[in-house]
Amino acid sequence: MQSRTSTLRNLYFARTFVQIVWAVLVIKGAFCPGVTAALLVLYPLWDVACTLFDLQSASEGRMILQANVALGVLTAISIGVTNGSHPTYAIASFGVWALAAGLLQLAVGLARRKQLGGQWAMILSGAQSTAAGVAFTLGGLSGKLHAKDLGGYAVFGAVYFLITALLLQRKLHQQPVESV
Template identity: 35%
Template sequence: MSTQTATPTGRGASGARSSLFRLYLGRGIVAVAWALAFARAHDDVDAVAITLLVVYPLIDAGSSLIDYRATPEGSERRVTAFNGMLSTLAAIAVGIAGAGGEEPVLHVFGAWAVISGLAQLIVGLRRRGPELGKQWPTLISGGLSFLVGIFYNIQAVGDHPSLDVLSTYATGGGVFFIAQALLLGWKTRQLSARTV
């Protein structure tokens, strides 16, 4: 079983950058839109709020599926598949947790943020070659997700657990995805200019 992740070159690198650009940009825009919707809907953990809570991990699961299909065989692809399955389970768990209010929701989101943050770090490190723009936004976002997940679990057992932080989390993640897309777009233009 090979664990090697090939570094794309030439046309392969250009196609990989283009695919990741669309994925990251779309993922970022959807995350920011979700954050705006959730900011207006989470005062009560009602059916609308719970639906939005379930949708967010499903967005991540869908993105992971798209990424999985575009990624060559290797450890990077397996991590992407794991993250997709994890996000699907998180969607189910947060739907169940929503019936219990803010505290269990924060515990579920916190656990998901910790594990998915680690997965994002691993994928970012494996894509860190110059052909894919060094992946700094992805690495920073994964690290912050890990730390924020720990904070959510601490906050959940505090006196005043609040879901306000989830909109901030989604906004931050969306901004980092958009930044990574822009970095890939800049890298593509830079390399195209060199070949002209």
């Protein structure tokens, strides 16, 4: 259990860092459509990579994590296809992904809550991602949102990942060390 907790903690710290960097780049890159397009495709692919890493040691929520991988790949393709001709549709695709991924994250957080603890921030993050996804989808379809508007979403996600990583770190310090 300690190994799983440590693995998740490290993953969540990495996600925090990458999401902050992504948010800065997407906000700054809003003036360069090519960079912004690449960043929009990379975000769900980063989530896929993290989920695949998570799957290596996950015992809870495996089917949910697998669904998240498929969703992220399909989203990256959708964003890549729509971004050149209809950038607002790319935002809407990102929104649909955020909504669905938020629901999946909420489910995984609930599944992990009893086993690992320290998941309340992931549960809140899933709920917020779901709500943001609705807003991004509607904003993208109406042409009212732009890629730079997604930066705040990544920052909030990073904060939730950081909180969860710190909670897991605290749990690791409270547990006796496993014998090898």
